[in-house]
Amino acid sequence: MKKITILLLIFLLATSFVNIKPKTIYIQPLGDVNKEYINYIKKSVENFYGYNCVVKPKLNLTSDILAVSKTRYEAGKILKKYNSKENVLLITEKDIAHRKNSEFPEWGIFGLGYRPGSTCIISTFRLKKNVSKAKLLDRLKKVALHEIGHNLGLEHCTNNKNCMMTSASGTVKQVDREKIWFCKKCWKLIK
DSSP states (O other), X not given: OHHHHHHHHHHHHHHHTOOOOOOEEEEEEBSSOOHHHHHHHHHHHHHHHOOEEEEOOOXXXXXXXXXXXXXXXXXXXXXXXXXXXXXXXXXXXXXXXEOOSSSOTTEEESEEEOSSSSEEEEESTTTSTTOOHHHHHHHHHXXXXXXXXXXXXXXXXXXXXXXXXXXXXXXXXXXXXXXXXXXXXXXXXXX
């Protein structure tokens, strides 16, 4: 009994010195992205999820990820090209689109993330039209946290319209309505 107690104490002491690292998310600028936006997203992810964030050097936009119209970038192609075993949040200031259905083969979007997965993309393009910098940053934060939520396995939330995991349904009004908050159901699924 004495040996078991001593072994248990040694085990507890040894494990208390183990450094458990939180998840790291790499923020990857795609094209020229305002450094203020990048730093804001970095702090937002660190504060909300408690993850470490590392900003990578920018990558140039290439023609192989353009959508059919050649006027914007295809989010699915971006995710496929930059999919990684690391957790990556790509950010661009260019317009991105995704195929919604045959009627809308290039549906303009704010972001897209694999569910579950390790890679997501967000764009400032549709978030900054005719709004203050403060409003843009609020929207950008919500979209980034939402797409990381998809990477963590969350679907769109139908539980609470204020939850950040609610589908924007193609309108920025929903993003504005949301709180920087996950409902209890969504938090429970990722905890």
